[in-house]
Amino acid sequence: MSRIIDTGLEELSVMLCRMGELTYETVSLSIKGCLNGTSVYSQVHEMSDALISMSDQAEDKTFELIARFQPVASDLRTIKSYMKIAYDFARYSRYALDISYINEQLGGLKECEEWITEYIEKMSEKVLNMVRTSIDALRSHSAQLAKTIAKTEEEVDKMYFEYLDKLIKKAPATSKCTISSVLVVRYLERIADHATYICESVIYLATGEKTTLR
Amino acid sequence: MSYKIEIQSLSAWFGSKQVLQDITMKIKENLVTAIIGPSGCGKTTLIRCLNRMHELTPRAKVTGRVLLDGEDIYSENVDPVTVRRRIGMVFQKPNPFPMMSIYDNTAAGLKLNGVADKHRLDGIVEKSLRAAHLWDEVKLELGKSGASLSGGQQQRLCIARALAIEPEVILMDEPTSALDPTAAAKIEQLIRILAENYTVVIVTHNMQQAARVSDFTAFLYLGKLVEYGLTKDIFENPKSELTEKYITGEFG
Numbered sequence: 001m002s003r004i005i006d007t008g009l010e011e012l013s014v015m016l017c018r019m020g021e022l023t024y025e026t027v028s029l030s031i032k033g034c035l036n037g038t039s040v041y042s043q044v045h046e047m048s049d050a051l052i053s054m055s056d057q058a059e060d061k062t063f064e065l066i067a068r069f070q071p072v073a074s075d076l077r078t079i080k081s082y083m084k085i086a087y088d089f090a091r092y093s094r095y096a097l098d099i100s101y102i103n104e105q106l107g108g109l110k111e112c113e114e115w116i117t118e119y120i121e122k123m124s125e126k127v128l129n130m131v132r133t134s135i136d137a138l139r140s141h142s143a144q145l146a147k148t149i150a151k152t153e154e155e156v157d158k159m160y161f162e163y164l165d166k167l168i169k170k171a172p173a174t175s176k177c178t179i180s181s182v183l184v185v186r187y188l189e190r191i192a193d194h195a196t197y198i199c200e201s202v203i204y205l206a207t208g209e210k211t212t213l214r
Numbered sequence: 215m216s217y218k219i220e221i222q223s224l225s226a227w228f229g230s231k232q233v234l235q236d237i238t239m240k241i242k243e244n245l246v247t248a249i250i251g252p253s254g255c256g257k258t259t260l261i262r263c264l265n266r267m268h269e270l271t272p273r274a275k276v277t278g279r280v281l282l283d284g285e286d287i288y289s290e291n292v293d294p295v296t297v298r299r300r301i302g303m304v305f306q307k308p309n310p311f312p313m314m315s316i317y318d319n320t321a322a323g324l325k326l327n328g329v330a331d332k333h334r335l336d337g338i339v340e341k342s343l344r345a346a347h348l349w350d351e352v353k354l355e356l357g358k359s360g361a362s363l364s365g366g367q368q369q370r371l372c373i374a375r376a377l378a379i380e381p382e383v384i385l386m387d388e389p390t391s392a393l394d395p396t397a398a399a400k401i402e403q404l405i406r407i408l409a410e411n412y413t414v415v416i417v418t419h420n421m422q423q424a425a426r427v428s429d430f431t432a433f434l435y436l437g438k439l440v441e442y443g444l445t446k447d448i449f450e451n452p453k454s455e456l457t458e459k460y461i462t463g464e465f466g
Contacts, residue, residue: 001347001403004426067449068425 005069012061012082016089019054020135022047023092027131027191030096031124034103034184035117041104044097051093058086074205081205085138088194088201092131095187095194102180109184112177119166120184123159126152127188130195137199143206146199150213153196157214160189218243218383218413219264224278226259226268233259235437237278241430246405246414248428248445250421252466255434257417261385264415265301266294282383299327302381306388308368310360310375316343316352319360319371323379338378345411346374347404366397373404384408386416390423402427421461425449433457 026047033040062083065071071079102108109117130152137146163185172178196213203211219241226234234256241247249257262268263276266287279286287297310319320339321329329335339356343349348370352363360371369389376384386405390398405427408414418424424431425445432442433454441448441457452458460466 001400001407003399004402004406007406063450064446068445070422070426 005065005071005075008061008065008069009075009078012058012065012079015054015058015061016082016085017135017139019051019058019086019089020138022051022054023089023096024128024131024135026051026093026096028128030100030103031128031188034099034108035121035124037103037108037110039104041097041100044100048093048097052090055086055090059083062086074208077208078205081201084201085198088134088198091194092191095191099184099187102183106176106180108180109177111174112172112181115170116172116177116181119159119163120181120188123156123163123185123188126156126159127192127195130156130192134195134198134202137202141202141206143203143209146202146206147211147213149196149199153192153214156189156192160185216243217241218283219415220279220281220284221260221264222279222281224260224263224276224280226256226263226277227275228271229273233437234263237434237439239432239439239442241413241415243413244409244411245429246409246416246427247430247432248424249415249417249432249434250419250424250460251434251440252460253419256437257419257434258387260434261303261387261415261417264383264385265298265303267298267303269294299379300381301383301385302376302379303385303387304369304372304376304389307392308365308372310363310368310371312359312361314360315357316360316363316371317356320374320378322375327379339374342374342378343371345377345408346370347400347407348374364397365393366400369393369397369401370404373401373408377408381412383413383415386414388418388420389416391419398423421449433460435460 026044029040029047030044033044062079065079109120130149133145133149164182167178167182172181193214200211200213203209217240221237221239221241224234224237225232237260249260251257259268264280268274268276276288280288282297282300286292311322314322317339320342321335324335324338340349343352348367351367360368363371390401393401402423405414405416416427428445430443431445431448433440433448435456441452441454448457449461452461
């Protein structure tokens, strides 16, 4: 016989994995839209709203599990981590929405020089890899995989500040590009932060160890 | 989802002392409903009214209606024995018949109901012990005394005995209060499994147990139904201040 709490934990886990996949699609779509200059705002908006609602549902479920099953030890760590991760997923989707909003309202990176779009594309790849790592680490509860994110997090942080430096030195032709590109790299950097938080939560739920990967 | 039992304006007395006051609630089929409340609030009396056991106590009285699948079990033309066959009960303290074997304990109700065919009895005994998740532990010693089992096993034997007569509803009166935590956890897991095929009503003084095992919870206080709803809602966001105070441990 399985424990009564297991059914609830499994439901929550399935819910989070579904959120993870949807966030990946959302972030990926908003980045593509921005790099290609195509309008994806309404689609991203819909996906983001769905993710916020799923995050609320996940939070409700964690409350229910705490109230009803008095979780302790690894169960309690799992529930606490899942609650934080659901929030992180919701944040991914909000940053994705912000990126697509910039594309929609300011024209995105259309007026930017090639070196800027190439730079942002490179940074996006790293960030999407981090999002994927966070989802896979969550699915497998692998602390080992989660720890690998630290290196890319450092690289993305470095790229963020390096971009600001470059921008000052090689001022782009239009202020639209300056504002759009700065905001996009800022949001990418924030998505990377949340991917790192998720990996920290995975390490905590799997081992009980509170780690900082930043 | 349909209602298995509908309790309508139910009141109960022991002599002149009223212990239940105008209880109205509907119990859903194939779910677990828990009844919680402080000692003496009428929890046990309420479930004993659901299979007409209350009236077995001298000077006990019941008014109101209890509908089982729409039919009032207190109607004049209803035989209480038939009611008790359809609504089985498991008590606080495991009470296997001490002089009987595990097999005979499980088959006791069937034999009382006139089932004599050995092949049929064998089949039902195995099925009931399996449903009570006891079969694997006792299948090689069915002739052993029921009293030789551990407390938790004895309680599962009593559950098997109740299941053997194929009831539709199982009433449980504090079924784990005499058990250690490990045996109690097994019974709780079993209750969840039983709810797939039976309607279960459990009385418990252990609020955490009600929260863990039930889908719906009723809170009784001084013989009155204070609040009844989804267990999730009762334990997360009770509507009544009295429920809030009880479940947060301010009284009781």
